[in-house]
Amino acid sequence: xxxxxxxxxxxxxxxxxxxxxxxxxxxxxxxxxxxxxxxxxxxxxxxxxxxxxxxxxxxxxxxxxxxxxxxxxxxxxxxxxxxxxxxxxxxxxxxxxxxxxxxxxxxxxxxxxxxxxxxxxxxxxxxxxxxxxxxxxxxxxxxxxxxxxxxxxxxxxxxxxxxxxxxxxxxxxxxxxxxxxxxxxxxxxxxxxxxxxxxxxxxxxxxxxxxxxxxxxxxxxxxxxxxxxxxxxxxxxxxxxxxxxxxxxxxxxxxxxxxxxxxxxxxxxxxxxxxxxxxxxxxxxxxxxxxxxxxxxxxxxxxxxxxxxxxxxxxxxxxxxxxxxxxxxxxxxxxxxxxxxxxxxxxxxxxxxxxxxxxxxxxxxxxxxxxxxxxxxxxxxxxxxxxxxxxxxxxxxxxxxxxxxxxxxxxxxxxxxxxxxxxxxxxxxxxxxxxxxxxxxxxxxxxxxxxxxxxxxxxxxxxxxxxxxxxxxxxxxxxxxxxxxxxxxxxxxxxxxxxxxxxxxxxxxxxxxxxxxxxxxxxxxxxxxxxxxxxxxxxxxxxxxxxxxxxxxxxxxxxxxxxxxxxxxxxxxxxxxxxxxxxxxxxxxxxxxxxxxxxxxxxxxxxxxxxxxxxxxxxxxxxxxxxxxxxxxxxxxxxxxxxxxxxxxxxxxxxxxxxxxxxxxxxxxxxx
Numbered sequence: 285x286x287x288x289x290x291x292x293x294x295x296x297x298x299x300x301x302x303x304x305x306x307x308x309x310x311x312x313x314x315x316x317x318x319x320x321x322x323x324x325x326x327x328x329x330x331x332x333x334x335x336x337x338x339x340x341x342x343x344x345x346x347x348x349x350x351x352x353x354x355x356x357x358x359x360x361x362x363x364x365x366x367x368x369x370x371x372x373x374x375x376x377x378x379x380x381x382x383x384x385x386x387x388x389x390x391x392x393x394x395x396x397x398x399x400x401x402x403x404x405x406x407x408x409x410x411x412x413x414x415x416x417x418x419x420x421x422x423x424x425x426x427x428x429x430x431x432x433x434x435x436x437x438x439x440x441x442x443x444x445x446x447x448x449x450x451x452x453x454x455x456x457x458x459x460x461x462x463x464x465x466x467x468x469x470x471x472x473x474x475x476x477x478x479x480x481x482x483x484x485x486x487x488x489x490x491x492x493x494x495x496x497x498x499x500x501x502x503x504x505x506x507x508x509x510x511x512x513x514x515x516x517x518x519x520x521x522x523x524x525x526x527x528x529x530x531x532x533x534x535x536x537x538x539x540x541x542x543x544x545x546x547x548x549x550x551x552x553x554x555x556x557x558x559x560x561x562x563x564x565x566x567x568x569x570x571x572x573x574x575x576x577x578x579x580x581x582x583x584x585x586x587x588x589x590x591x592x593x594x595x596x597x598x599x600x601x602x603x604x605x606x607x608x609x610x611x612x613x614x615x616x617x618x619x620x621x622x623x624x625x626x627x628x629x630x631x632x633x634x635x636x637x638x639x640x641x642x643x644x645x646x647x648x649x650x651x652x653x654x655x656x657x658x659x660x661x662x663x664x665x666x667x668x669x670x671x672x673x674x675x676x677x678x679x680x681x682x683x684x685x686x687x688x689x690x691x692x693x694x695x696x697x698x699x700x701x702x703x704x705x706x707x708x709x710x711x712x713x714x715x716x717x718x719x720x721x722x723x724x725x726x727x728x729x730x731x732x733x734x735x736x737x738x739x740x741x742x743x744x745x746x747x748x749x750x751x752x753x754x755x756x757x758x759x760x761x762x763x764x765x766x767x768x769x770x771x772x773x774x775x776x777x778x779x780x781x782x783x784x785x786x787x788x789x790x791x792x793x794x795x796x797x798x799x800x801x802x803x804x805x806x807x808x809x810x811x812x813x814x815x816x817x818x819x820x821x822x823x824x825x826x827x828x829x830x831x832x833x834x835x836x837x838x839x840x841x842x843x844x845x846x847x848x849x850x851x852x853x854x855x856x857x858x859x860x861x862x863x864x865x866x867x868x869x870x871x872x873x874x875x876x877x878x879x880x881x882x883x884x885x886x887x888x889x890x891x892x893x894x895x896x897x898x899x900x901x902x903x904x905x906x907x908x909x910x911x912x913x914x915x916x917x918x919x920x921x922x923x924x925x926x927x928x929x930x931x932x933x934x935x936x937x938x939x940x941x942x943x944x945x946x947x948x949x950x951x952x953x954x955x956x
Contacts, residue, residue, distance in 0.1 A: 289337070296326065300324060301533065303315055303323075331344055341413050357421065362512050364420045365585060365588060366589050367571065368594055376572070380394070380546040383591070392575065393574070394542065394546060394573065395542045395543075395572070396542075396543065396552045398567045399569035400457040400509070400565055401484055402566075403484065404420040404455070404457060405455070406454070407455075407534075408453050409453075417439075432491050434496070435497075436506050440532070440533040444531070445531060449517035451516065452532075453512030453513050454511070456507050458487050460490070460503065460504050461564045461565055462564050463672070468480065469674070506534075507565070522542075522573055548913075548914070549572055550914065561642045568600055568663070571593060571595050572595075574593070580592040603630065603636070603660055604659055604674065605629035605657070606626065607625070608626060610622055610647075611623055611625065614716035617800060618691075618717050620708060621642065622644070624639045634662075639668045639669055646705075647685055652673050652685070654685060656673050658670045691709035691716070693709070694713075694716070698710075712852040713852075718750075722741045722744075726787075730794055731798045733787045735782075736784070754859040758863075760784070763781075799856070801844055803840045811836060812830070812833065814906070817869055819868055827846075883909035886913055886921055888914065888915065888923050889902070889912065889924045890926065891927050891933070892927045892928055893924075894926070901949075916932050916935045922949075923936040923942070923943045
């Protein structure tokens with residue numbers, strides 16, 4: 285009987301550990317919180333009835349133990365150093381130039397991740413069991429906060445690996461989610477207490493409580509981002525380390541990617557910044573790190589910080605205002621995006637009256653209602669977003685928002701992405717989608733139709749001149765009617781029609797971009813057009829064949845295949861074909877440049893150019909076989925120099941990289 289009880293206890297523990305991992309690490313829970321708590325209470329009762337089977341790594345020990353007398357200090361085997369900060373891209377480029385100089389010609393990969401605004405914590409696992417948790421302290425000695433950290437449900441008390449290392453030190457951030465912080469403040473208000481000021485201070489105070497039961501009530505979380513002193517395990521790169529943590533059941537900072545140059549890394553940093561409203565934790569910057577462990581060791585540390593990492597930060601500004609109403613807008617891919625209309629409030633010198641609520645799940649996570657008082661944050665260039673609801677200020681007049689089941693523009697029943705959070709209008713002829721798509725199709729990043737801006741696009745749609753994208757190319761037959769439009773003069777119309785005619789000659793990748801295929805941006809479109817050459821060839825590929833193309837993958841491939849073979853997509857393409865647009869050219873084995881001069885060569889552009897935008901010259905480099913990057917190294921073939929060139933020119937000269945002007949670049953590739 286005792287053996288049966290022991291096995292039941294162990295089985296329950298393993299199941300609870302698994303569900304904790306599914307919830308905190310993989311973000312795909314299989315059971316409800318209520319069911320998890322029911323199983324946890326079942327385990328707790330069994331352990332109380334059979335104390336001989338108690339274990340320090342049991343999930344029941346994450347609900348808080350006995351109060352402790354005080355905190356003791358313990359040394360860090362490796363110092364927990366701080367990170368240097370920069371506040372603009374010029375300083376970020378200075379960082380990478382220092383890195384590449386110290387690496388003596390080696391080309392590093394850079395990883396990009398969120399800088400979580402929490403409290404630094406080091407978790408020490410011995411033989412796979414959580415043995416100790418320390419604060420940063422002064423970097424060399426930290427306070428032992430093990431009793432409180434053991435209450436954090438996202439911190440596993442036992443690693444989920446078969447052969448755990450003798451020692452694994454995981455460094456990361458303890459934090460309280462914005463949604464949990466709002467609930468905590470509301471409870472304080474109910475009790476007549478002064479609400480806490482911000483999540484970070486609340487987290488720091490919670491981790492220093494002498495009663496772990498109270499800490500457990502705060503529902504803190506943890507995300508790993510760094511490595512400490514380990515025995516019995518080594519990692520070749522930062523990404524490999526994060527993958528290992530995920531396998532072991534430790535949640536790591538989300539959406540980390542690696543890039544071969546700082547230009548691409550910086551672009552992704554901006555993408556992460558744009559996605560901050562999706563997060564349920566506070567962020568105060570982006571962290572860029574050298575990926576390779578060997579290169580990190582070669583770079584070493586200063587007395588204060590590692591030389592292989594930098595924080596790209598921004599100032600954060602907050603204000604409190606009220607939600608007047610919530611409405612849903614329709615994007616170019618049919619996404620229904622909720623928008624909060626706010627009582628105007630000034631943040632960092634600008635008046636904010638609207639803020640995206642991102643998606644239905646975000647509304648539910650924030651529990652934001654019409655009439656709520658909310659904290660709105662603006663950080664750097666990032667659009668304002670609702671950080672949290674001031675639940676303690678509710679008076680009962682607030683109205684819960686019911687997300688519409690139909691598209692507000694065309695009344696089509698909405699659908700939710702399979703396995704995703706976004707809700708969309710599936711009607712490709714939806715007038716709201718067409719308005720967004722037409723503006724995007726004509727933009728510089730797509731077909732670059734001069735004279736066809738957002739206001740004119742809207743006017744053409746509202747007046748019925750355009751009902752589908754191909755109608756743009758039929759406007760030349762309606763000149764008399766077009767001249768009757770408000771603010772439409774003959775010269776303006778001539779320029780518009782000329783811009784439309786010239787756009788027919790745009791390369792295939794621009795057309796692919798402008799078609800507004802989900803997940804397909806300019807870079808993906810360039811890769812597809814370079815690989816297959818013609819639209820017809822792309823249409824003949826299976827989803828698997830498209831997915832085999834480098835940098836494409838199954839999600840993009842499936843989206844491309846489904847679009848090209850849908851009734852809407854195939855009719856649209858055939859219509860554009862009859863109107864004379866460029867559908868590409870067959871791939872040939874002949875070099876695409878003057879004697880193949882740029883094939884396989886890396887070029888960097890610096891300074892202000894007279895003839896090109898930065899995107900234009902990068903496109904021309906790619907079209908002629910070269911690879912544009914953002915940082916100069918020994919592998920750079922040429923630096924194209926414009927006016928007011930800065931540190932890249934100095935670095936190129938020091939490395940002996942050949943510099944050329946715009947005119948010399950054009951002569952080199954045989955273009956006028």
